[in-house]
Amino acid sequence: MARKQRDILSVEWIKLELIRTAYATRGGLFTIMDPRAVIIWYAILAFVPWFTHNVTVLAGLFVLGAISVVIARVGPLVLGLFIIGLGFEIIYLVIASLMFGGNWETLIALGVLNLKLGAVSMASMAAFVSLDPEKLSDALLSFRAPHLLSFGVSYGYRMLPIMVEEFNTVFDGYRLRMMAPDKPGFLAWRTIVHWGKMAVLSFYPIFLNTAKNVRTTVEALETRGFTYAQSDPRGRKLRLAYLRITPLDVAVLATTIILVVGCFWLGAAFPVYR
Amino acid sequence: MTNSHYERAGALRTAGVNPRLSTPQKLMVFVLSMALFGLANIILEIIPGPHIGPVDMGVSNFIFVPLTMVALFSPFWAALGAPLGEIVFVDLLMGDFSGLSELEGYLQMFLALYIAGSIIRNPRSKVQIWVGAITVIVIDKFLSAVVDLTKVWIGLEDAEFVEGLPESILFLEGLGFGVDVVISGILFGAIPAMWLIPALHGKIEPLMGMRPRVPGEPVPGDAPRTGWFVVVAIAIAIGSAFFSFLEAWDIEVGVFEAEFLEQYGMSFLWVAFGAIALTVVVSLVAYWLGTRGKEQPDVGAADAVAKAEAEARKEKVDA
Incomplete structure (x- = not known):
């Protein structure tokens, strides 16, 4: 750091x-x-x-x-x-x-x-x-927010830096492979179009990567009974026991x-x- | 089953003529949609939007990202996830969270995406993708624009309390709406989606263990109890309009009607709050009525496999 x-x-x-x-x-x-x-x-x-x-x-x-x-x-x-x-x-x-x-x-x-x-x-x-993501999602859970929301919050906070990094890598890959426009054009519009195109193209691999990541995460969670543990009152109680x-x-x-x-x-x- | 053929390896878990999503698959669609739209938003947050005069010429949303999700997967779960991604990734983390109006934005975006996803029956049809992309922007931006314009219109009938502002808001609102339709709806909506949706169709679904959508087939994992869902959706729409009013209220009171405020004090605000509370209660009751008795008997894994196999066999016989 x-x-x-x-x-x-x-x-x-x-x-x-x-x-x-x-x-x-x-x-x-x-x-x-x-x-x-x-x-x-x-x-x-x-x-x-x-x-x-x-x-x-x-x-x-x-x-x-x-x-x-x-x-x-x-x-x-x-x-x-x-x-x-x-x-x-x-x-x-x-x-x-x-x-x-x-x-x-x-x-x-x-x-x-x-x-x-x-x-x-x-x-x-x-x-x-x-x-931090864990605390925020536990707090939401204790206020009886829908468990999709509390899961979404904790997953989002965790994955965000990884996804930004991944996007950056893919984007740099496109920058290396694609030729930049010769002339920037009026108000650099060619450059803007070029960058916009690269940003859109980058989403194709990102979609596929993220789909795989999400599936792995969700299935790993489900083998541990995630959905049931979240909605079951006993699981909820166990998870929130540390809050004081x-x-x-x-x-x-x-x-x-x-x-x-x-x-x-x-x-x-x-x-x-x- | 016309001209869509795809190749895959491994067994898919949604089988049969009318595939139903399992709970983990709903969670997958929800989370994927949330994560991708969140990422798109954080990228937009970091890139500065160019302004021409006071009008934001920037991209307000990468609409093609959630549009791809609702076109390829269950629109209900994808539409539920996408606006949450925006709130979680950008608004909470960046300190942009503004309480009530976030909820309004969430509801508007959810409705817009859900309707667009239901319009797209064939993910390979370019016409439907265009219609879907523009629908999202129009539904999402139209409501807030209309509310603002109404405010200004009412304000204009009053004494010209503040000069210049009504016209400027009217002008900026209309211009902003047009710019949004062109930039977010077409340049970063329909055109990329036209390429991305067919490119991903048949490739991304097997990665998640799902069967790709077949043209003309009913939407997988559709909202339950369509009639009740419509009631809930309308209630949500009304509620979100009231949220808009509440948001606009401050500008209104602050700028146009100082006398009005003195006369009625804060009571009007409470009326708006009451209306919101009422619509929330109505939609909760409708939702409860709609989902009551929806609980299905637990089907064991063996039963489920047997059912799926039987259905697959039947499909073969039919074909």
């Missing part, structure tokens, strides 16, 4: 970053908490912002989200994509409304909306970056609720509507 390669934005780096994200190897507060408590924590912060239009409250919740992102030690890839996304969103809104003769009021209204969306996104980053709510979980949840209430109190004391 060569961390010093961070400054080079390469596919290799993205892959490592995805593995780190999926397996929550950075540590942080939420990794040592009970996964059920983390999901409840997330649910609180994800739902609350939708019930207010008070800018003070939203700003408070946004700050709360930012703090939890810091505490959860969210990695640079995820955070970078989020910031770029938010930044571009704002730029396009500015352009769109100025182009059609809007005024600053419009921008402020849309800015408030982005504040709200940002607060929710940051809470979800903090929560899901800190849960500790004083830390209670403390974090209580603090969060107090802080959220604090935001609303602050909002009531100094209400700012646009």
